[in-house]
Amino acid sequence: MERLLQANRDSVVVIDEAYVDFGGESVVPLVRQYPQLLVTHTLSKSRALAGLRVGYAIGHPDLIEALNRVKDSFNSYPLDRFAQAGATAAMEDEEYFRAMCLKVVATREKLVSDLQGLGLEVLPSVANFVFARLPGRDGADIAAKLRERSIIVRHFRAPERIAGFMRITVGTDEQCAGLIEALRDIVSAG
Numbered sequence: 648m649e650r651l652l653q654a655n656r657d658s659v660v661v662i663d664e665a666y667v668d669f670g671g672e673s674v675v676p677l678v679r680q681y682p683q684l685l686v687t688h689t690l691s692k693s694r695a696l697a698g699l700r701v702g703y704a705i706g707h708p709d710l711i712e713a714l715n716r717v718k719d720s721f722n723s724y725p726l727d728r729f730a731q732a733g734a735t736a737a738m739e740d741e742e743y744f745r746a747m748c749l750k751v752v753a754t755r756e757k758l759v760s761d762l763q764g765l766g767l768e769v770l771p772s773v774a775n776f777v778f779a780r781l782p783g784r785d786g787a788d789i790a791a792k793l794r795e796r797s798i799i800v801r802h803f804r805a806p807e808r809i810a811g812f813m814r815i816t817v818g819t820d821e822q823c824a825g826l827i828e829a830l831r832d833i834v835s836a837g
Contacts, residue, residue: 648674652681659710661685668693668748669755670773675705682707685714692775693748694737700724701734751775755817761827762815765834770812780811781834789813789833796829 652660660683667673675686685706691697704714755777759769762779770778780786790802790813801814
């Protein structure tokens with residue numbers, strides 16, 4: 648990240664840390680060194696407030712002031728009182744937030760282990776989802792078979808390098824167990 652920032656001193660560099668709370672490393676400490684760095688966080692993922700569309704940015708005061716000027720001129724996403732109250736409550740409940748992040752990480756680790764136990768290749772993840780594929784099988788076909796069982800995973804046909812993979816969101820332990828059971832049936836059926 649520092650090489651990127653050093654090579655772009657005259658450009659704003661935006662780093663999206665939507666998933667950082669699930670095990671990533673934040674670049675927020677670099678904001679003091681690099682006034683062109685803007686780090687964005689959302690409350691949609693680790694704070695479970697996707698429907699509220701709330702987030703925040705961390706950056707040099709001049710950069711934040713410029714963003715506020717633009718926001719105040721073109722704000723097409725104003726935050727109503729309910730969104731503000733929900734966001735405030737979520738930010739204040741640090742104990743619940745930490746517990747939920749730890750729970751997602753633990754569930755993700757078990758999910759990865761279970762997927763690998765079925766023969767799936769799972770890419771490393773520090774998010775609330777994993778990319779997984781069953782070598783030699785079509786990811787779209789497996790996703791469709793899961794959908795028939797009311798289990799929704801995402802499949803991307805492009806770019807080609809991820810066409811075989813499914814994007815599997817880390818759900819509850821029960822949801823993940825249901826996914827593994829369904830995949831076990833699909834894998835064994837060939």
